[in-house]
Amino acid sequence: MTKNKKLLEEIASGRIESLLSMARTRTLQNSAGDDLSRRYVGMAQNIISHYKIPAGRRMRREVCASCSTVLIAGVNCSVRLASQYGYVSYRCACGKERHVMYRSHGPKLLEQQV
Template sequence: MSRFKKKGKNLAKDLAMERIQRLFELADAEYSSNSARSDAYVSLARKIGMRYLVRFPRELKVRYCKKCESYLVPGNNCRIRLKGRYMAITCLKCGDVKRYIYHPTMASEPSADEQV
């Protein structure tokens, strides 16, 4: 019987992750016309994630403010600065700063394939 519960848990987490990604897509589409609705979508996505213990991927984590739960759009309501090894994202609504490790790509150096 425990086998079925594990399948059910994984199924629930997969469905929750799909729903979270869909809510972020809706928030992105809705931001230009109604930013309050996009904030509500993000809040709902966070509640789903907490309910089903789903970790957000990094590309979704950087798109919302954990303090005020607003959907972040660079240039409109957030500021992104690259400081050394870190990317600092400042929410212009509440002033909260999030820092993420930033690995700049070495575009000037040729790759191993190009050297051969």
């Protein structure tokens, strides 16, 4: 049974990856992100919830949680580095902003500069 589950997860991961690449291609063609690319992302999310597999880092970082479009820097997403706080900010065209920490601890301490 565990072998079958592992095989199913492999197949599902391959399908998710191909759906995301199709959505990425479609978003590059139409920068606003059309319904078809959102449909591809929705199908990938359905596969994730059906097989109860982890979404994966790429899926979590590259897809807007609000409008389900694939985020491509410079096309429909702006990337800003907040070095004082240690995170990278990804802002989608819909206005939703996501912060990804790149430093494990909090804001840079001023006492280090003294």
